[in-house]
Amino acid sequence: MRRTLARWARAEWGPLYAAVRGPLRRRGPAALPLTLAAVGLTAFLHYAQHQPWGDPLVRNLGAVRADDPLGPALLRTPLSLFVPAPDLPVWGALAQILLVFGIAELCLGRWRTLAIAYAATLAGTLYARLGITLGAHAPFGLPWTDAQVVDTGPSAAVVGLAVYVGWRYGAYATAGTVTLAMVAEVLLKENLAGKEHLAALTVVGLLCLLAAARDRHPDHPGRPRPHRNPPGWTGRGPGTPPVRT
Secondary structure (H helix, E strand, O other): OHHHHHHHHHHHHHHHHHHHHHHHHHHHHHHOHHHHHHHHHHHHHHHHOOOOOOHHHHHHHHOOOOOOOHHHHHHHHHHHOOOOOOOOOHHHHHHHHHHHHHHHHHHHOHHHHHHHHHHHHHHHHHHHHHHHHHOOOOOOOOOHHHHHOOOOOOHHHHHHHHHHHHHHOOOHHHHHHHHHHHHHHHHHOOOHHHHHHHHHHHHHHHHHHHHHHHHOOOOOOOOOOOOOOOOOEEOOOOOOOOEEO
8 A cells, every 4th residue: 555655656746856856956945036035025015914004005005806996906916916815824825835836936937937826816816807797696706795805815826836837747636636625615615715716727727728739839749748757857657756867
């Protein structure tokens, strides 16, 4: 049983582990500038929004509601990603960013990580407007009261990055588990955050399809899939741990 689990773990997470381990061994924390900056910014915004001088500043720059005018909401959306929800413990947001953003930055690079995180967050922000327009009785609608909910935090970005990295590096069971957990969240507790997570996953799914189509482009007939052949590693067959070359 243990050997079976070990083989499954190597097949599921081996390429991802190899992609993360290399840059960390070579550069240490210097390999994570985006992640460390995001953690620091989130911690600062959490502190600021609980101060008399900082609360109006954070709300004006990073608080998004579905009933806000679209222009200001779009301008606030990038910063809203790093504004932790005031009613949730901040350590949860910091841990999510450190773990998922860190893995994504090491595997995808900082700019692609930031782009996917923003796309997932923007998808949730735009969905909230659509859902409220549809109304509470529509299949994907939302009650009008959700228009006043302050919609901030990294959760949509974290979910999107986790699924994209899992798909890209062959951790399909992990990506599928995250997706199923988000579906279960909506089924058990139908709320704005849960449905925004599904909107984020929809956009990330489209990004995965685009990446797959690019990998199969006729101009690159022999191009290897990144999640199957991480640099510096070769596989010896299904379920066999990679070997450093």
